[in-house]
Amino acid sequence: MSFTLNVNGKSVTADVPADMPLLWVLRDILNLKGTKFGCGIAMCGACTVHLDGRATRSCVTPVSAVGSREITTIEGLSADGSHPLQQVWLELDVPQCGYCQAGQLMTASALLARNPHPTDQEIDAAMSGNLCRCATYLRIHEGVRAAASRMAAASTGGGPGEPDGLAGARAEEER
Amino acid sequence: MSPRGGMDRRQFLKIGAAAGGGLLITSYLGFSFGNRDVEAMPPKLDLDAFIHIAPDGTVTIVAQNPEVGQGIKTTLPMLIADELDVAWNDVRVQQGDLDTEHYYRQIAGGSTATPTQWLPMRRVGAAGRALMKAAAAATWGVPVTELETEAGLVHHRASGRTLSYGTLAAKAATLPAPDPESVPLKKRSEFRIIGTPVRGVDDEAIVTGKPLFGIDQVRPGMLYAVFQKCPVYGGKVKTANLDAVKKEPGVRHAFVVQGDGDVDTLSAGVAVVADTWWLAHSARNKLEVKWDEGPTAAQSSRGFAARAAELYGKPPVNVLRSDGDVDAALDSAAHRVEAEYSYPFLSHVPLEPQNCTAHYHDGKLELWAPTQTPERGRSLAARTLGMKEEDITLHLTRIGGGFGRRLSNDYLVEASWIAREIGVPVKLLWSREDDMHHDFYRPAGFHRLEGGVDAEGKLVAWRNHFVSFGEGRRFAPSAGVASDEFPAGYVRDFTLGTTLLPLGVPTGAMRAPGSNALAFVYQSFIDELAHAAGRDPLHFRLDLLAARSGETRLDADRMTGVLRAVAARSDWGRGSLPSGTGKGIACHFSHRGYFAEVVQARVSKAGKVAVEKVWMVGDIGRQIVNPLNAENNAQGGAIDGISQALGLEITIVDGHALQSNFDAYPLLRHRDRPEVDVHFLVTDNPPTGLGEPTLPPVIPALCNAIFAVTGKRVRSLPISKLDLSWS
Secondary structure: OEEEEEEOOEEEEEEOOOOOEHHHHHHHHOOOOOOOOOOOOOOOOOOEEEEOOEEEEHHHOEHHHOOOOEEEOHHHOOOOOOOHHHHHHHHHOOOOOOOOHHHHHHHHHHHHHHOOOOOHHHHHHHHOOOOOOOOOHHHHHHHHHHHHHHHHHHHHOOOOOOOOOHHHHHHHHOO | OOOOOOEOOOOEEEEEEOHHHOEEEEEEOOEOOOOOOOOOOOOOOOOOOOEEEOOOOOEEEEEOOOOOOOOHHHHHHHHHHHHHOOOHHHEEEEEOOOOOOOOOOOOOOOOOHHHHHHHHHHHHHHHHHHHHHHHHHHHHOOOHHHEEEEOOEEEEOOOOEEEEHHHHHHHHOOOOOOOOOOOOOOOHHHOOOOOOOOOOOOHHHHHOOOOOEHHHOOOOOOEEEEEEEOOOOOOEEEEEOHHHHHOOOOEEEEEEEOOOOEOOOEOOEEEEEEOOHHHHHHHHOOOOEEEEOOHHHHOOHHHHHHHHHHHOOOOOOEEEEEEOOHHHHHHHOOEEEEEEEEEOEEOOOOOOOOEEEEEEEOOEEEEEEOOOOHHHHHHHHHHHHOOOHHHEEEEEOEOOOOOOHHHOOHHHHHHHHHHHHHOOOEEEEOOHHHHHHOOOEEOOEEEEEEEEEOOOOOEEEEEEEEEEEEEOOEEOOOOOOOOOOOOOOOOOEEEEEEEEEOOOOOEOOOOOOOHHHHHHHHHHHHHHHHHHOOOOHHHHHHHHHOOOOOOOOOOHHHHHHHHHHHHHHOOOOOOOOOOOEEEEEEEEEEOOEEEEEEEEEEEOOOOOEEEEEEEEEEEOOOOOOOHHHHHHHHHHHHHHHHHHHHHOOEOEEOOEEOOOOOOOOOOOOHHHOOEEEEEEOOOOOOOOOOOOOOOOOHHHHHHHHHHHHHOOOOOEOOHHHOOOOOO
8 A cells, every 4th residue: 555654744655554663664674773673562662753743652653644744763753863862872872782762762851842841750750651771871861951941941931942843742642 | 801912913904096086995913811701703804994084084994793772883984083193074884784804803793893893993994093193294394203294184284384194095005005013003092082972973864864774775676575484493484375365465486495494594485576565565465385393383482491400409510610619608608598580581672673685686696684783694694595704795783782683694695585586676674573583592591509697797608500591511692601600719608500391482592691691680689698798789799709719710809899889879868768768779890891780679568669869980991082972872882781670571371472562561661760860980900892781780789779779689580570569
């Protein structure tokens, strides 16, 4: 079947089986390798993408269920790696093997878009669906906190403000 | 321990002009090793093509070792760059392919890279720096002794002249090579990169989702494969409904691979190859295979435990060590403790499932493989396919976690076989279920211990009957114990015996192999003995370390140092903790590293354990190469240990693994992370590795903390299966 998808702001077409998970459409049809396969049962979070700004496990999301929702992958989190989370991840040297980090960043960015000032407990709750086998959790947690305060400073201090895309994602996040 | 660093006379630098007018420095260095910790290796190995300097001053350094997350793709080039004396900002790092002619020990395993590469990599850089100075000296007509280097520049102070390495590269290519044996290495005070915090060279690619890993490799016209093996290890294919599977959408090939009967190389199974991985995976759901399961189907975790309990009533079959007279010492001991300890099989579960991309054409095989042991992988593929090694090219990819799983190369051999069958590029990718069902597991083990403490509270007798796996005296992979494992050599009357059970389940090294289990048993039992004697567990250990009585590798001074330091940092024995919170201490020597750790844990009245904080002090010698990476790695090691101790177990039932995915294998998650305080003692010893020795002490330290709260002794893992309720 042919599906028209909105991926990172572009309209693309994929001719795939309806039950094919979005993960494999992204990776093997659209050649977006940043989204990772870890478990196939939504237990590790390596495959996390945004659907209309919501963190979603693409390994258990059939392509037929996506519809017209906006798909954002790690490749589309920012145009140039400038999302505050990406910047903080570099400054803190968060990755070890790095395999889970795209999923961590997508979950964290969805959290900060809907809750710019998360408490430690809210960060724990949001991030606990993402496994890091190398156990970089301490730096991940510090990174989410640091990015939140940086984004808050930017939005209140007349700085550069939110990166493009997050404002729209946040609007979609409101429930 | 460290390499002797004795370079032989055959070493020399070979210079050639590289494409683009740059300079390629090729060095051949021979090393001999007198280190019994390092497995046997040829006395001479070559290094090649590490440095390329472009006319614009960009320096490309080749990272030769597999990167599994330990940070070696950053740290080895740091060693070269510092001695070359270039600015790190000007350095680009390129992953080397497998090249046994020019690279040396391309292995990620055993925490061996730092101790074995610390000198060779620095000598490569230093030879490069000497060459740059020689080029400047020739250009200016001045003695080389009047020249200095700094961040990619050569200065002649007397005349105020300066030339960049980029400018000098073409000239350097025409000069004779410096002798690496005589090139001076920097003093520690002269390091500019080594010892500074340097972020991972792939970090930017990682956070922006660039293709880096084995699973990300794409070749033109590539197909995708899955490989269904018998759930029971060593099983064979009787029949399979290949015709039905071939009719599934997108399927191009389906065929039986009989294998060679060796799970290390090529197990029997059915390959399904399709246009996409999802189609291959979906078609597998229609696959029906009749298996000849073989003898391993009779083996189970429960059966092993029952057999161990029977064997405890008999003397051990093998005696590995017998010092003094244990019977007499136990009989005369003031306090005597007996205990049985056990631990389960574990799976490595690196987050990137096993995969390999392969292309066989015209009698040659090209591989893109996330393997920790590429040389061995190529060798196994060559042997299994009946090819010459020189007809196989192996590209190293970044690896999404190893932990020892990718010391084995079964996925690589499978991909190679499938590639030859179909003749087009193919990516074999395992599912998580494949991975957890077909691991080389951390072996389970069973220990019966007896210990005695004298009236002064000192450990005087120790007997261990270790029921493990293997045949006769030969341990199954990673199921062994060294005869000088602590406290051997520190207890006058000491015996270690083993009885080995036959095992059809594949086993292999997992992060801190051996030690990840033995530290739990020995450091927990030492704690039991300390409490039986009414002694503080720290002081009991310090006294033990002061009483060396026999042969051992363990340096008591270094272990004493880390124990005292971790006690100080954790306020051991000082202050009071709230009810329900306790601390435990443990230490362990492995992979040349000395680590002592204190865990603070909370246990609810109902028995639920929460780990609050870990204090870790390590001694891995005089230099931490990259402190930013070292802290991350060490914190990960501690949390990894806590994760496996709290909740992880692979249960063997009828010759196969019961658990198949993360729903049944609960790795520690973000909300349960403890704080981890990492500190390194700098001692005047050669720099050694970090990936493994951080892990072992944290498990007994946690168990000892649980005892401090509950009075209940953790004698089997995982902790989640125990009733730790208290009142």
